[in-house]
Amino acid sequence: MKKNVIMSFVLSTLLVTVLSGCGAASKSTTGAADTKAPVATTKSEKSTTLRIGYQKYGTVNFLKANGELDKALKEKGITIQWTEFPGGPQLLEAMNVGSIDVGHTGEAPPIFAQAAGTPLVYLGHEPASPASEAILIPEKSEIKSVAELKGKKVALNKGSNVHYLLVKQLEKAGLKYEDIQVVFLPPADARAAFEKGSVDAWVIWDPFFSAAETSAKAKILADGKDTVANHEFYLATRSYAENNKETVKIVLDQLAKVDTWSKDHPKELAETLSPQLGIDVPSLERAAKRRTYGIQPIDDALINEQQKIADTFFKLGLIPKEIKVKDAVLPATK
Numbered sequence: 001m002k003k004n005v006i007m008s009f010v011l012s013t014l015l016v017t018v019l020s021g022c023g024a025a026s027k028s029t030t031g032a033a034d035t036k037a038p039v040a041t042t043k044s045e046k047s048t049t050l051r052i053g054y055q056k057y058g059t060v061n062f063l064k065a066n067g068e069l070d071k072a073l074k075e076k077g078i079t080i081q082w083t084e085f086p087g088g089p090q091l092l093e094a095m096n097v098g099s100i101d102v103g104h105t106g107e108a109p110p111i112f113a114q115a116a117g118t119p120l121v122y123l124g125h126e127p128a129s130p131a132s133e134a135i136l137i138p139e140k141s142e143i144k145s146v147a148e149l150k151g152k153k154v155a156l157n158k159g160s161n162v163h164y165l166l167v168k169q170l171e172k173a174g175l176k177y178e179d180i181q182v183v184f185l186p187p188a189d190a191r192a193a194f195e196k197g198s199v200d201a202w203v204i205w206d207p208f209f210s211a212a213e214t215s216a217k218a219k220i221l222a223d224g225k226d227t228v229a230n231h232e233f234y235l236a237t238r239s240y241a242e243n244n245k246e247t248v249k250i251v252l253d254q255l256a257k258v259d260t261w262s263k264d265h266p267k268e269l270a271e272t273l274s275p276q277l278g279i280d281v282p283s284l285e286r287a288a289k290r291r292t293y294g295i296q297p298i299d300d301a302l303i304n305e306q307q308k309i310a311d312t313f314f315k316l317g318l319i320p321k322e323i324k325v326k327d328a329v330l331p332a333t334k
Contacts, residue, residue, distance in 0.1 A: 061273065089159035102251060132291045210287040229305060
């Protein structure tokens with residue numbers, strides 16, 4: 001989507017509205033170190049601190065790396081507190097308890113979070129990136145197809161985007177969710193279990209996916225192509241979005257800019273992120289080249305895609321109640 005369309009969407013959305021286990025998170029703040037937790041905003045006040053949750057990969061992570069958002073908000077008297085999470089579910093749990101204001105996840109975490117009562121709203125999303133997640137098997141594994149996972153142990157981060165990938169790949173192979181032994185583990189623990197042979201397969205996203213290919217010689221059993229969309233979403237608490245419209249606009253503007261740069265500079269991006277993430281440059285460059293870029297609005301087609309995922313999870317008993325995704329969509333895009 002062209003930048004003027006993106007900006008038009010951002011402005012219209014913000015004017016019409018009164019606008020993916022957290023103990024493992026690590027924090028970094030701009031400016032002087034501050035050990036006091038920021039005070040959560042109320043319905044009637046603006047905040048001079050923006051608390052952003054981010055993961056090891058994604059446009060928000062890129063934004064943290066280039067420092068431009070910190071500069072833009074500093075001019076407005078706003079300080080950013082950046083908090084890293086191992087996955088979307090942990091990030092949105094932090095949003096649920098009021099520890100962060102804005103974050104990014106894949107498709108599945110917002111659904112689990114909405115079902116749990118998290119007061120989130122969708123701000124926008126990246127285009128589909130189905131090749132950026134996969135079911136991996138060890139280099140010497142004799143498994144040749146998803147159908148052969150029947151009775152096997154498969155590791156994944158509960159409630160993450162890859163949860164839906166696994167469900168759809170099993171369905172495609174003629175298996176039921178109950179036909180396999182699902183082992184819920186965060187990425188680092190899942191990688192250890194995968195390398196030790198404690199699990200037969202691992203469902204994971206980039207850059208953990210590309211790192212496993214590069215250093216562990218993992219093989220792709222199946223990825224998301226022709227199976228799932230795999231969108232990245234930008235989310236905020238409803239109260240923060242309602243009371244900090246200008247700040248949210250600046251965030252989205254900067255995300256659009258870094259997205260455009262990242263698309264054309266995968267190697268430079270990888271070199272910038274490598275020391276921060278502790279992941280080698282080749283792995284990050286591989287991940288950067290197979291993802292997609294460009295902030296897009298939340299439209300009816302996207303809402304319908306999310307609703308299908310929500311309905312699937314409810315039927316499987318993975319979420320406790322039915323939800324309406326559109327209830328977490330800003331009025332301008334319903």
